[in-house]
Amino acid sequence: MAMTGVLRPGHAQVRVLNLEESVRFYRDVLGLVETGRDAQGRVYFKCWDERDHHSYVIREADEAGIDFFGFKVLDKATLEQLDADLQAYGLTTTRIPAGDLLETGERVRFELPSGHLIELYAEKTAVGNGAGLVNPAPWTQAREHGIGPVRLDHTLLYGPNVAEVQKIFTEVLGFYLVERVLTPDGQGNAAIWLSCSHKVHDIAFAEYPEPGKLHHCSFLMESWEQVLRAGDIMSMNLVNVDIGPTRHGVTRGCTIYAWDPSGNRFETFMGGYQPYPDYEPITWTFDNFGQGLDYPQRKLHETFLTVVT
Ligand code: FE
Structure with a gap:
C-alpha cells in the first residue's frame, strides 16, 4: 500500500464557552452529526461522510481555543513505531488510555515547540456514513442538514518555533512541505503548509509569539x-464571518472563514490542487502575503494575523 504512517487528521477537541449554544451551532448551523456525549460532558460530532465515530469534540470551558489535534495512523505497529521515533528525536510522549475519548483506542500525545498538543492513534470505531458499504447511495439526509461539510480537512495553528515544528513533522512524522510564506527578511518561514497525503494540506502553522493558539x-x-451556500446559511443564522467567500492564493483553496459562538474560527473550504511528496514547495514572499491569503482582493486582512483563540 502506498499510503502508510500518518493517514489523516482524525479529530480536534475545541473549547467552547456555552455547551448547549455550541451544540446547536455545530449541529444545526454547521450541520455536523452528533455522535455521543461522555461522562466529562464532552459532545462528539462527525461530518456526514466520515466513517469513524467522531472528528470534532467540544468541551465547555472559560476560554475558547484548542485542547489537542489528533491524526489517525495506519495501525498499532505504526503507532508504536512513531512513538519510538518521537522519543528518539527527543520529544516526551504520554499515553492516553483507550476509551478516554469515546470509541477510540490508545493515543500517543506530545507537545510541539509551538505549544500545541498533537495526538496519534490507530483505532476508532467505524460507524460508517449511514449509506452502508454495499450498493451505497451517494449521500444521505445528514448532508442536507445545515452547511453539511464532508469531513474535517485540516487545521491552522499559531505559535512560536515553527521551524522546529516543521522538522518534527517532516523528519519524524513523514509529512512534506507544500507551501510557505517567508518572513519579511526572507530568512525564515512566517507560515507553513504540510501534507501527509495527496491533500494540499493536513496541518499548517504560522509563527506567533503566544503558544498553543488556534487559527x-x-x-x-x-x-x-x-x-457559497455555506455563506448563505451563515448569513441566515447571523454567523460572524471573517473573510470570504474568496480563494486563497496559498493552496488555491476556495474559502470562507467565520467564527463559532465562542470566537473559534472555522473554515468552509473546497478545492486546491493535489500535490505529491516529490513536489518542490511553493514559496510566497511576505510582500505577496495578501495574495496568498485572498487572491482576488490581494488583501492581508488584519484579523488573519491577530485574531486567534
Ligand atoms: Fe484552512
Missing part, C-alpha cells in the same frame, strides 16, 4: 457552490 479548523465542502 481555524477547516471543513471540506464538495463544490464552490456548496461554499
Whole structure:
C-alpha cells in the first residue's frame, strides 16, 4: 500500500464557552452529526461522510481555543513505531488510555515547540456514513442538514518555533512541505503548509509569539457552490464571518472563514490542487502575503494575523 504512517487528521477537541449554544451551532448551523456525549460532558460530532465515530469534540470551558489535534495512523505497529521515533528525536510522549475519548483506542500525545498538543492513534470505531458499504447511495439526509461539510480537512495553528515544528513533522512524522510564506527578511518561514497525503494540506502553522493558539479548523465542502451556500446559511443564522467567500492564493483553496459562538474560527473550504511528496514547495514572499491569503482582493486582512483563540 502506498499510503502508510500518518493517514489523516482524525479529530480536534475545541473549547467552547456555552455547551448547549455550541451544540446547536455545530449541529444545526454547521450541520455536523452528533455522535455521543461522555461522562466529562464532552459532545462528539462527525461530518456526514466520515466513517469513524467522531472528528470534532467540544468541551465547555472559560476560554475558547484548542485542547489537542489528533491524526489517525495506519495501525498499532505504526503507532508504536512513531512513538519510538518521537522519543528518539527527543520529544516526551504520554499515553492516553483507550476509551478516554469515546470509541477510540490508545493515543500517543506530545507537545510541539509551538505549544500545541498533537495526538496519534490507530483505532476508532467505524460507524460508517449511514449509506452502508454495499450498493451505497451517494449521500444521505445528514448532508442536507445545515452547511453539511464532508469531513474535517485540516487545521491552522499559531505559535512560536515553527521551524522546529516543521522538522518534527517532516523528519519524524513523514509529512512534506507544500507551501510557505517567508518572513519579511526572507530568512525564515512566517507560515507553513504540510501534507501527509495527496491533500494540499493536513496541518499548517504560522509563527506567533503566544503558544498553543488556534487559527481555524477547516471543513471540506464538495463544490464552490456548496461554499457559497455555506455563506448563505451563515448569513441566515447571523454567523460572524471573517473573510470570504474568496480563494486563497496559498493552496488555491476556495474559502470562507467565520467564527463559532465562542470566537473559534472555522473554515468552509473546497478545492486546491493535489500535490505529491516529490513536489518542490511553493514559496510566497511576505510582500505577496495578501495574495496568498485572498487572491482576488490581494488583501492581508488584519484579523488573519491577530485574531486567534
Ligand atoms: Fe484552512
